[in-house]
Amino acid sequence: MSLQDQYRSKRITAREAARMVKSGDWIEYGFCLAAPRAFDAALAERCDDLTDVHIRAGVSVYPSLAFESDPTGERFTWNSWHFSGLDRRYASQGSAFYIPMRFRELPRYVLENQPTDVFVTQAAPMDRYGFFNFGVSNSHHYGLIARAKKIIIEVNEHFPRVHGGHGHGIHIDQVDHIIEGDNLPLAELPPASVSDVDKAIATQVLAKMHDGDCVQLGIGGMPNALGRMIAESDLKDLGGHTEMIADSFVDMFQAGRMNGLRKAIDRGRIAFTFALGTKRLYDFLDENPFVASYPVDYTNATEVAGSIDNLVTINNAVEVDLFGQVCAESSGTRQISGTGGQLDFVIAAYRSKGGRSFICLSSTYRDKAGNIKSRILPTITPGGIITDTRATTMYVVTEYGMFNCKGQSTWQRAEGLIGIAHPQFREELISKAEAMGIWRRSNKR
Missing domain, CATH: 3.40.1080.10 (Glutaconate Coenzyme A-transferase)
Incomplete structure (x- = not known):
């Protein structure tokens, strides 16, 4: 037949x-x-x-x-x-x-x-x-x-x-x-709007990037801002290995920043497992030999992604506590998104030779009543889901700075994370850290 x-x-x-x-x-x-x-x-x-x-x-x-x-x-x-x-x-x-x-x-x-x-x-x-x-x-x-x-x-x-x-x-x-089927056009997700806070965070991450880095970007305003800034930078020979491919990868490729020529695997190609963006992205993917679609147990496998030198992973969070635990998927018990591949890439980046993992979040948000709340907390909100354990967290970045949790004791983490919290909440956080026994008397205020 x-x-x-x-x-x-x-x-x-x-x-x-x-x-x-x-x-x-x-x-x-x-x-x-x-x-x-x-x-x-x-x-x-x-x-x-x-x-x-x-x-x-x-x-x-x-x-x-x-x-x-x-x-x-x-x-x-x-x-x-x-x-x-x-x-x-x-x-x-x-x-x-x-x-x-x-x-x-x-x-x-x-x-x-x-x-x-x-x-x-x-x-x-x-x-x-x-x-x-x-x-x-x-x-x-x-x-x-x-x-x-x-x-x-x-x-x-x-x-x-x-x-x-x-x-x-x-x-x-x-x-x-x-x-x-009905041949309906694919749904489009326009690039997220970029705030001044997003730009401030992305600027710090960009300063930590080098020629030849391999990039994974999560979804949201800050990763989108970073993709645009990379496209406008003088970085070269970047690679792409990601879970979700978005329009920011098109920006980096078309600006001549991303060619994948230094990757140990999938050389000269962006590896990804699903796409979500605009028609511009979908047209870019069509019959393009620069992209390679893989199952998620390849793209997100720590042993695969971690085998790429200088893997840089950038993801968002809802809140981070003074122990370095990251909640990226819920507000208390209310599910917002999911674990997805964030933990996969946090682990893979540290496994990578020269790799860096960045968890990025604004220092504050406004609740429904319009009150300013800190995203850096003494402990994760009760019921909140731990997406990345404290042992896996590397860099945490807010608009007030960047702190590397790796190798740091509990008092060092408390000091470092309070240092990148909004100034309005630092004294309160110090008081909570003292009560939890993770604040040294000689610590800075």
């Missing part, structure tokens, strides 16, 4: 695909931008026919019509590997839940721990060799392909074809059904 004959024999409508779902099934949507659109809409139409259907997704960018068709949560339960703003909204309704994970381990979770009845993901149209390219999302898809009882591809002509790496596509022989 020819490839086209196979394609025709496996082609079904979204409604036909949704009719295959049974009560009690576990459905996995493609990660982030790869989540299905036509299938989800068809599943919503079946709301009254189903009960106890579990949907797993991650970094949701498209509203789920299926989930939103069931406001009571009796039909569909939403489970997310990493919260976006949309996932937070769903969680506030009471029937959406976070799945704790270390991102590099996710393929193993779906291979060993989580049943999957249906895996449905968007992909680029089949090529002449019979492959569907996952484009903007590789993540843990190979594990789902190995484990899922049914594999459904929803074709989207807007998906870029992205080089690998590996795990960046699936052959028609492994596909059970094909939906010719």
Whole structure:
């Protein structure tokens, strides 16, 4: 049978695909931008026919019509590997839940721990060799392909074809059904606005960077600011090895700052596992030999990323305590985002020869009542999740300075972290440090 004959024999409508779902099934949507659109809409139409259907997704960018068709949560339960703003909204309704994970381990979770009845993901149209390219999302898809009882591809002509790496596509022989989707444009996440605080923090990090460094950037205003500043700097021969690729990498490449020529692995290429940005980024990824899509257990493996000399990782935090513990994913018990790959890259950077890890946060924020609160705290807010343990934290950076926690005792950490807190809160923090027994009498005030 020819490839086209196979394609025709496996082609079904979204409604036909949704009719295959049974009560009690576990459905996995493609990660982030790869989540299905036509299938989800068809599943919503079946709301009254189903009960106890579990949907797993991650970094949701498209509203789920299926989930939103069931406001009571009796039909569909939403489970997310990493919260976006949309996932937070769903969680506030009471029937959406976070799945704790270390991102590099996710393929193993779906291979060993989580049943999957249906895996449905968007992909680029089949090529002449019979492959569907996952484009903007590789993540843990190979594990789902190995484990899922049914594999459904929803074709989207807007998906870029992205080089690998590996795990960046699936052959028609492994596909059970094909939906010719609605070909909707990919969701876009414009670069975050950059504040004066972001610029102040990014300036300090930039001063610690050198020619030939390999860069990982998290999401947010500060990493975006740093990417722009690197593009405008005189740094050269930078590499890229990251979890999420964003528009800032396009800036660095097009400015001639990033060529990857000094990397020990994936030389001359940016390795990444998923993308989220603007159409400019998606166009940049299309058929570009400079980028390489890999599963997350490659990009985020500490032994892989850590084998790259001079790995520089830059990530955000919600709060840091005087022991050097980092909470980057919750506000008390309220889940904001997720562990993701932050811990992976914090560890990898220190494993790297010449590597540096930066946890960046503004010194303060305003609460709902407009009161100024410190992000440097005596201890993490009760219920807050420790994303990076105190033993793994390296540089912590605010607009007031930078402190390297590595090798520092508890009193040195207290002194150093108070020194980069907002001046308004330093005396209070000293008092709390004294009460906790981590302040030397000879310490500076």
